[in-house]
Amino acid sequence: MSSASNLLSEDQFLCSICLDVFTHPVTIPCGHNFCKNCITQHWNTKVQNDCPLCKKVFNTRPELHINTFISEMADQFRQSAVKKSSSCSEQQWTNTGDVLCDVCTETKLKAVKSCLVCLTSYCETHLEPHQRISGLKRHKLIDPVKNLEDRMCKKHDRPLELFCKTDQMCVCQFCTETDHKSHVYGPLKGEYEVQKAKLEKTDAGIQQMIQNRRLKIQQIKESVKLSNEEADRETADSVQVFTALIKSVERSLAQLIEMIEENQKRTEKQAEGFIKELEEEISELMKRSAEVKQLSHTENHLQFLQSFSSLNPAPPTKDWTQVRVHSSYGEILRRAVAQLEETLSEEMKDLCADAELKRVQQFAVDVTLDPDSASPYLILSDDWKQVTCGDVEKKLPDNSKRFSYCSCVLGKQSFSSGRFYYEVQVKGKTEWDLGVASESISRKKQIKASPKTGVWAIWLRKGNEYKALAGPSVLLSFKWKPQKVGVFVDYEEGLVSFYGVDAATLIYSFTGCNFSEKLYPFFSPCDNNDGKNSAPLIICPVSHTN
Structure with missing residues (x-):
């Protein structure tokens, strides 16, 4: 069987519809052979059940059976193609994430192309038939991709090669003759380039937005930094202002206490003078009282009268009814508080102005005339x-x-x-x-x-x-x-x-x-x-x- 297969032309094992090696080959009544899936899809898209090669029409759809002989011959052909890949071991091994060759049986090698007709990815060795056999040369090869079935039309099992602009979807050639017949469509590449340009423009806008937001983050961070510096300056200035005000209050309190103490000393000195004066009057009055008592005890009328006329006159005395020793500390306190308020107001105004001037001087710039x-x-x-x-x-x-x-x-x-x-x-x-x-x-x-x-x-x-x-x-x-x-x-x-x-x-x-x-x-x-x-x-x- 193997030697016989070598005598046959490789084109004899190709389906005339998919132009690939037969897969589940069937023979229809006119004698022509096709892949079972290919002839089935062909009849599904036609009004009549005809032969794609001789155009013979069948009144009823023929019942399809696998042609075992052609199937075995196709398998033999595939195996002979695999045997020619003895140099596969010398190729570069794949990395994680690479598209693998679907034909390699043991160690999978990295695919170099994917075929949209065969729905298969090939390493360099297994791709060789597509580069040599005329039927396979007509297949659509692309850079290797995974999930090739996603690139096929689910309805017609044909490659998605066009883009329907009306429905905004990818379609195959058969779609343009049926469901999308009157629609506007074009090559995938053209639509790809248009959408890619839009995407690049969108990405440029996104990148600009990202850049603007990063810049805003920097501005916010800089503002926080400046705010922290200003807060430190304000704290220092506030401490300076309130320290000065506290010292001013302490000075005013000390002055008030000193004023009260001096006033108390004057009050005590005045009281001491009154007491001394009163004691002197008491002493004189006691002397007068003793003389009066002595005279009042005299029984001799003549002596009494003679002594009474010569009795010393009463010593002069002061009217003490209106004399008071009193000091009003409330008035002193009111005057002191009023003076303190005025002083603090002026000092606070000066200190705040001084602190404010210091703050704005931090932003000094070098100015020259134009x-x-x-x-x-x-x-x-x-x-x-x-x-x-x-x-x-x-x-x-x-x-x-x-x-x-x-x-x-x-x-x-x-x-x-x-x-x-x-x-x-x-x-x-x-x-x-x-x-x-x-x-x-x-x-x-x-x-x-x-x-x-x-x-x-x-x-x-x-x-x-x-x-x-x-x-x-x-x-x-x-x-x-x-x-x-x-x-x-x-x-x-x-x-x-x-x-x-x-x-x-x-x-x-x-x-x-x-x-x-x-x-x-x-x-x-x-x-x-x-x-x-x-x-x-x-x-x-x-x-x-x-």
């Missing part, structure tokens, strides 16, 4: 830290950043988030403007500074008139003349605050600001006024208050 934004009348120092107003307009390029009508200049640095602080010396000036401005501030016409025009600033006019340019302006008054002004901005909080650095006092705060663009430090030394306002505005390094 010469490209400076008005032609302004004179900037070489280090861009000082600005004064001259009397002569300089010839400068009129760029879009330059102020043309106002004697203003912006800082070179911009801020669009976070907190920042800087200090400016205003000593010797009679007029100035300080604050921050938005990037879109008008630079080619007169500015009426207010938050509506993108300026958050305070100014000095006439040497003693201070205002916050809040639109309308707010008149500011304080007991001292600021020599150095600190400017603090919390972008997210919408806060702009001004501090008198030398007095460690809050001057004014803009709150509830809605910042939506970059902010720049804003300076105006104002006009020279014939030398009366010639002192420069000076950006100073921040020296933290003690």
